[in-house]
Amino acid sequence: MAAWFSKKPRISPVEAADVEALRQQPSRMQGLWAKCDACNEIIYRQEIERNWNVCPLCGHHLPWPARVRLQTLLDPGSFEEFDTELEAQDPLGFSDSKRYKDRLRTTARALGEADAFVSGMGRLEGHPVSVGAFVFEFMGGSMGSVVGEKVTRLFERAFENRCAAVVFNASGGARMQEGIFSLMQMAKTSAALARFRSVKKPYISVLLHPTTGGVAASFAWLGDVVLAEPKALIGFAGPRVIEQTIRQKLPEGFQRSEFLLEHGMVDAIVPRRELRTRLGALLSLMG
Amino acid sequence: MAQLPSFALDFERPLLDLERKIEELKTLSGSGATDFGQEIARLEKKARRLQSEIFSDLSRWQVTQLSRHPARPYFLDYIEMLFTDFFELAGDRRFAEDASIVGGWARLDGETVLVLGHQKGRNTKENMLRNFGMPRPEGYRKALRLMRLAERFGKPILTFVDTPGAYPGIGAEERGQAEAIAVNLEAMAGLTVPVISTVIGEGGSGGALAIAVANRVLMLENSIYSVISPESCSTILYRDTSKAEKAADALRLTARDLYQMKVVDELVPEPPGGAHRNPDETAESLGRVLRKHLASLRSLAPQALVEDRYAKFRAMGVFGRR
Ligand SMILES: [Zn+2]
Numbered sequence: 001m002a003a004w005f006s007k008k009p010r011i012s013p014v015e016a017a018d019v020e021a022l023r024q025q026p027s028r029m030q031g032l033w034a035k036c037d038a039c040n041e042i043i044y045r046q047e048i049e050r051n052w053n054v055c056p057l058c059g060h061h062l063p064w065p066a067r068v069r070l071q072t073l074l075d076p077g078s079f080e081e082f083d084t085e086l087e088a089q090d091p092l093g094f095s096d097s098k099r100y101k102d103r104l105r106t107t108a109r110a111l112g113e114a115d116a117f118v119s120g121m122g123r124l125e126g127h128p129v130s131v132g133a134f135v136f137e138f139m140g141g142s143m144g145s146v147v148g149e150k151v152t153r154l155f156e157r158a159f160e161n162r163c164a165a166v167v168f169n170a171s172g173g174a175r176m177q178e179g180i181f182s183l184m185q186m187a188k189t190s191a192a193l194a195r196f197r198s199v200k201k202p203y204i205s206v207l208l209h210p211t212t213g214g215v216a217a218s219f220a221w222l223g224d225v226v227l228a229e230p231k232a233l234i235g236f237a238g239p240r241v242i243e244q245t246i247r248q249k250l251p252e253g254f255q256r257s258e259f260l261l262e263h264g265m266v267d268a269i270v271p272r273r274e275l276r277t278r279l280g281a282l283l284s285l286m287g
Numbered sequence: 288m289a290q291l292p293s294f295a296l297d298f299e300r301p302l303l304d305l306e307r308k309i310e311e312l313k314t315l316s317g318s319g320a321t322d323f324g325q326e327i328a329r330l331e332k333k334a335r336r337l338q339s340e341i342f343s344d345l346s347r348w349q350v351t352q353l354s355r356h357p358a359r360p361y362f363l364d365y366i367e368m369l370f371t372d373f374f375e376l377a378g379d380r381r382f383a384e385d386a387s388i389v390g391g392w393a394r395l396d397g398e399t400v401l402v403l404g405h406q407k408g409r410n411t412k413e414n415m416l417r418n419f420g421m422p423r424p425e426g427y428r429k430a431l432r433l434m435r436l437a438e439r440f441g442k443p444i445l446t447f448v449d450t451p452g453a454y455p456g457i458g459a460e461e462r463g464q465a466e467a468i469a470v471n472l473e474a475m476a477g478l479t480v481p482v483i484s485t486v487i488g489e490g491g492s493g494g495a496l497a498i499a500v501a502n503r504v505l506m507l508e509n510s511i512y513s514v515i516s517p518e519s520c521s522t523i524l525y526r527d528t529s530k531a532e533k534a535a536d537a538l539r540l541t542a543r544d545l546y547q548m549k550v551v552d553e554l555v556p557e558p559p560g561g562a563h564r565n566p567d568e569t570a571e572s573l574g575r576v577l578r579k580h581l582a583s584l585r586s587l588a589p590q591a592l593v594e595d596r597y598a599k600f601r602a603m604g605v606f607g608r609r
Contacts, residue, residue, distance in 0.1 A: 084609075091548070091605040092539050096524040114609070145604030152601070174492070174514045176523065179538050180550050183492060183514040184603035187500045190472035191600045214514070216465035217453075217493045218472055236465035236493075237455030241519075245455045255460055265463050 036060050052272050061209065061229050061272055066118045066133035069168060073276045074131065078123035083153055088115055088146045092179045100177040103139070113138050115146040116171070119154045124166065125280025130158035133168035134208075134215075141171035143215050144178040148185025151219060155192040158201065164283050165196065165203040169220040172238075173213015186218035193219050202286040204279060207234045207257070207266065225282055228257035228266045229275075296352050298341055302560070305334045338559055345509075348532040350541045351517060353509040354488045358563035360570070362389060362404030362447045362487065368570035369577075370395055370402060376433055378425075382462060385426035387418040387450070388498070390433040395445075396578070401437035403430055403498060404447030407488070420489075421454035424467035427497050431471050434478060443481040443581060446498045451516065453494030468497040475500035476596060479589035483580050485555065485573065486510045486542070487562075502596050503580045504550070506542035507573070508557040512550075513540035550603070553580070 034045045038060030047056055052072060053064040070079055094100040108114055116139060119132030132154045134141040143151075151167070158165040174182035196203065205223030207216075209232035217236055220226075228234060235255040243250055253259050260266045270278045295303045309330050312323040345353070353359070366373050370393035378384040390403035405422065408414030422430075430446075437444045453464055475482065475498075484501035490512030506512060520534035521527060545551045555576050558565040587595060 087607040087609045089605050089607050092537065094537055096537070145606045148604055149606055176515050176520055176538075178605070179514055179540065180512060180545055180548065181604055183496055183512075184550060184600065186493060186496055187472055187476070187600045188603050190469065191476035191500070191597050194473045194476040195597065212465075214493055217468040217497075219469070221463075221466040221469040222473055235460050236453060236468070237460065242455045242457065242460065246457065250457070254457070263461050263463070265466060 066135045074122040081120040086146045094177040116141045117147040117150045119150050127283040128163040129166045131166045134170040136170040142175035144175035151189045152192040155196040159196045164201045168206045169211045170208040171215035186214045189219045226266045227270045232257045347535040353561045354511045360566040362406050369574050379428035383425045386416050387422045388426035401444045405450040420450045423459040424462045427467040446484040448486040448490045448495045449488035450491045450494050452491035468493050471497040481584035503552045506551045507555045511540045
């Protein structure tokens, strides 16, 4: 547990599922300075980190690593990680430009993460929570058997401990490389959630940039309360797929948090800096 | 009865050409001029051999093509062939009627069941109405409404999956496509009546699963079920839709693959040449398997049905421990 607290947070101004691509831009990643992709200003990196990876100049929400998010939002020292032993396999023998097995290994080594989800038990403003967050950098936060199993166990722990569940979602959807097994994780996690409902404790889902596909279409959208960070891309189909289907450009702001709020699809947009207090308030209200 | 389809896939064509020739000879024989009996017998033997050659070793891509065959029986065809007294129920009571999912009451051997399935169109006009079998949120919400109705009346639910996927469009996103699917997954997990889902053609990702969280999941022999279409997979992996054949192999998406991976409970055999060559025989075959599973599920109490379904999906996934 202590090991990851000491880990240096990463700022990644680019969303890239491909770790190789990430590694090729060390200057943007690890330098003293970082560039905000919204206002294009060059900012002292520490200043962004101190501000929870929100641009201090324009308020743009940069990606925030899962472990740093949990460490920051949960009560100090309260997080205990679970299910760290789970490891992805390659049930289909899948291979594209490289073998899925190799992709898993290099990604795990580059990120120091076994898969795309970190979960455990902790406290949030004093409330015990079964909590988890997606590691988007790990193959686009895609859900294969390990992520599905971890999410399922998260709900099972919440059920057993009669406590709230909180999930921070950022995922491109199901993990193609595990084929039908990935698809079935949508059913598995939703079934576990169905069982958790009977304890009448809140499940709060926080949708981060981006949350799409099979994760959006299962537990992510099933929160008793669904919150979103500002300007996150959230939806079922990706914008490119929709544009190809309907053969027209999508309007500005389509599928963004503000658009979803307007269409009645989320409960509230919560700026990152307010997340802890707003989550605490909800947990307290819903008991 | 067996029929010669007007459309043929590339790999079906040699067989169909041969069968046409046989038909011609039969017509000529019938007119009495010459007796082609021997020749016909020879060609029929050849046709049988050719058919078993072609169909005994179909590639995954060929199965994919068969699963989408324009002459393949659709949900409404099975309703006609398997059930009586079908009473269609429309609308989600929220926004609209979505004809890409059809549902209603029907009888199987005199017993009331709720049937529900994706419906594709046979021609352009029908496909406009059916949206090529790609539901919008309304379709999934109608499905949910009907499933809840079945549950209230203690009637089994039989769903039939045949969709390229949930529709990716502006309105669908605005009205919560992902939410509609998600809600169905959870709701189906908790249904207290027997649920059997059969993939009769294409099982396209979340759009298929949204009506397929069932106690028993069956697949017709030449159907597919996949997290992503081979075409989209190919675009992502190889930046090229033409490698769909390769992607189909990588995804292992055929009924046989899924049965081997223990994701589906039983395969429903199709007649030689595929379901479209003999829809009646296919329906009969499907009916046998459905009745068998329905009978075994009817003996389970409501809570046992929920447990049975939970155990099934809880076990899904392949992972290791470090
Ligand atoms: Zn900025």
